[in-house]
Amino acid sequence: MTTPHFSPPFFSLPLPAPPSAGRAQRRLPPSSRLAPGPGHLPSPLSFPSPSFPLLPPAPPWPGAVTAMAPAADREGYWGPPTSTLEWCEENYAVSYYIAEFWNTVSNLIFILPPIYGAIQTYKDGLEKRYLAAYLCLTAVGLGSWCFHMTLKYEMQLLDELPMIYSCCVFVYCLYECFKYKNTVNYPLLFLLITYSFVVSIVYLNLKEPVFHQIMYGTLVSIIVLRSVYIVLWVYPWLRGLGYTSLTVFLMGFFLWNVDNIFCDKLRALREKMPPVVGAVTQFHAWWHILTGLGSYLHILLSLYTRTLFLKHRPKVKFVFGIWPVLLVEPPKKH
Ligand SMILES: CCCCCCCC/C=C\CCCCCCCC(=O)N[C@@H](CO)[C@H](O)/C=C/CCCCCCCCCCCCC
Numbered sequence: 001m002t003t004p005h006f007s008p009p010f011f012s013l014p015l016p017a018p019p020s021a022g023r024a025q026r027r028l029p030p031s032s033r034l035a036p037g038p039g040h041l042p043s044p045l046s047f048p049s050p051s052f053p054l055l056p057p058a059p060p061w062p063g064a065v066t067a068m069a070p071a072a073d074r075e076g077y078w079g080p081p082t083s084t085l086e087w088c089e090e091n092y093a094v095s096y097y098i099a100e101f102w103n104t105v106s107n108l109i110f111i112l113p114p115i116y117g118a119i120q121t122y123k124d125g126l127e128k129r130y131l132a133a134y135l136c137l138t139a140v141g142l143g144s145w146c147f148h149m150t151l152k153y154e155m156q157l158l159d160e161l162p163m164i165y166s167c168c169v170f171v172y173c174l175y176e177c178f179k180y181k182n183t184v185n186y187p188l189l190f191l192l193i194t195y196s197f198v199v200s201i202v203y204l205n206l207k208e209p210v211f212h213q214i215m216y217g218t219l220v221s222i223i224v225l226r227s228v229y230i231v232l233w234v235y236p237w238l239r240g241l242g243y244t245s246l247t248v249f250l251m252g253f254f255l256w257n258v259d260n261i262f263c264d265k266l267r268a269l270r271e272k273m274p275p276v277v278g279a280v281t282q283f284h285a286w287w288h289i290l291t292g293l294g295s296y297l298h299i300l301l302s303l304y305t306r307t308l309f310l311k312h313r314p315k316v317k318f319v320f321g322i323w324p325v326l327l328v329e330p331p332k333k334h
């Protein structure tokens with residue numbers, strides 16, 4: 001915890017006290033989220049020499065509010081961040097066009113496998129709710145891509161709100177696994193839509209990341225409890241899939257915390273490493289990869305449970321020997 005993340009203010013904006021040193025999940029104060037105006041001056045910071053040789057020189061962004069940026073951050077195509085949060089990865093260190101490069105590209109795991117899953121679900125004629133589950137994951141990935149690429153507040157909402165909606169779809173799928181086909185649980189649907197609506201409205205007004213994290217964590221806990229119930233009491237042979245999904249997800253959460261708590265140390269470490277090796281220490285990107293995989297495996301668990309209940313004879317197969325997908329056969333007619 002050596003370097004505070006916020007440099008002292010350069011000019012007289014009313015800046016709040018910096019958050020505890022070392023926390024990467026920096027909350028950007030409202031003053032840094034104002035549109036650039038006449039009072040905003042170019043950055044006083046001198047940026048370190050780029051770690052990536054082909055980068056264009058870090059230009060002073062016209063009107064940029066960069067007085068609070070950590071020294072390792074640079075300015076780039078999308079202008080100063082307007083999000084209420086940002087992460088440990090050094091801004092515009094790899095590309096002038098992508099604010100947090102590794103945090104951006106790691107979202108591919110939320111985008112490509114779920115698209116494949118959605119196509120397969122559609123082809124197999126499985127229930128639309130599973131199509132929605134896969135597509136929600138893709139939506140999270142696209143939103144998160146846009147957020148980490150730009151660090152803009154509107155894009156942050158495209159990342160964070162779909163996380164809540166996806167969880168609600170997952171909860172519905174998981175709590176309706178043992179119902180007959182073509183039934184709709186209207187009270188549960190109403191509850192989840194209301195939850196999504198209330199969380200969205202409160203978050204849009206409150207703009208408090210911790211609120212979003214608590215609301216998201218609550219839904220994840222509900223999903224975990226139900227999954228554990230299913231693999232303990234209903235289909236014990238699905239324990240492998242269930243516990244793998246949970247472990248991978250929790251490892252991601254652990255690394256999310258490591259990235260937040262030890263950001264200063266990680267940044268210092270990266271300065272001593274070649275860029276590509278340093279990329280391995282981008283733990284927010286690892287959080288994407290692990291939660292992407294954990295969530296995908298969770299959909300497989302939920303779909304396996306459902307198709308087993310509907311007597312579709314599901315099987316997990318590994319594409320290219322590594323990537324798990326679910327294959328189903330229609331139920332036998334008697
Ligand atoms: C049995 C396995 C359970 C798996 C549950 C799967 C639920 C998945 C639901 C949605 C998929 C989204 C995955 C995460 C996307 C991450 C995108 C992202 O990084 N967003 C950040 C901005 O870039 C955003 O600000 C991050 C917020 C993170 C919040 C973390 C909150 C805490 C999570 C708590 C986990 C509790 C586990 C409790 C276990 C009993």
Ligand SMILES: [Ca+2]
Nearest residue numbers: 087088089091
């Ligand atoms: Ca950053």
Ligand SMILES: [Zn+2]
Nearest residue numbers: 103144284288
């Ligand atoms: Zn992220």
